[in-house]
Amino acid sequence: MLRTLCHAKIHRARITDTRLDYEGSLTLDKTLMEAAGLLPYEQVHVLNINNGTRAETYLIAGEADSGMVCINGALARWASKNDLIIIIAYAQLDETELKTFIPHIIHVDAQNRIIS
Numbered sequence: 001m002l003r004t005l006c007h008a009k010i011h012r013a014r015i016t017d018t019r020l021d022y023e024g025s026l027t028l029d030k031t032l033m034e035a036a037g038l039l040p041y042e043q044v045h046v047l048n049i050n051n052g053t054r055a056e057t058y059l060i061a062g063e064a065d066s067g068m069v070c071i072n073g074a075l076a077r078w079a080s081k082n083d084l085i086i087i088i089a090y091a092q093l094d095e096t097e098l099k100t101f102i103p104h105i106i107h108v109d110a111q112n113r114i115i116s
Contacts, residue, residue, distance in 0.1 A: 007091035008036040008104045012049065013112050015083045017070040024073030026057050028087070030064040035114055037104045038089055046071075049084040067112035 010032055026046060028038070038044070040061045047054050055078055062068035071079045079085070093101055107116045 002092040002094055003098065004090050004092050005098075005101065006088055006103050007101075008038050008087075008089040008106075010036055010087040010106045010108060012084050013069045013087060013108050014110060015069050015071055015079055015081055015085060016067060016112070017081060018076035018079060019070060019072045020074075020076040022072035022076070024057065024075065025060045026075070026087070027060045027062040027068055027070040027072060029066050029068045029112060030061040032069075032106060032108070032112065032114070033059060033061055035104065036087075036089075036106045038087075042089055045088045045090070046075075047086040047088070048079050049086065050080070051078075051083070053078065069112055 038059055041058050043058050045054055045056050055075055057075055106114055109115050
């Protein structure tokens with residue numbers, strides 16, 4: 001049996017920009033992606049703390065150490081600059097993988113720099 005678990009979470013990231021006239025996705029600082037074990041084009045759920053809603057998109061790597069968290073495309077109407085969000089990716093694991101599984105949970109400061 002496969003179980004679906006959170007494999008990565010970036011908690012309370014601050015949106016730095018929104019770009020309506022872009023193809024779609026979430027552009028995320030490459031350093032944050034790597035720390036969380038996330039890949040370009042990986043599907044993520046994005047929870048907007050400011051308005052209490054959830055959306056689904058995929059990631060594009062932004063410049064490393066830039067603090068960039070940019071909501072692109074139609075999803076740009078869903079959020080505003082400076083909104084706080086939680087970014088979550090899930091993985092399906094079998095029973096043997098569960099024994100050693102540890103999710104990557106990343107906490108960031110107001111500039112989207114890793115604090116823990």
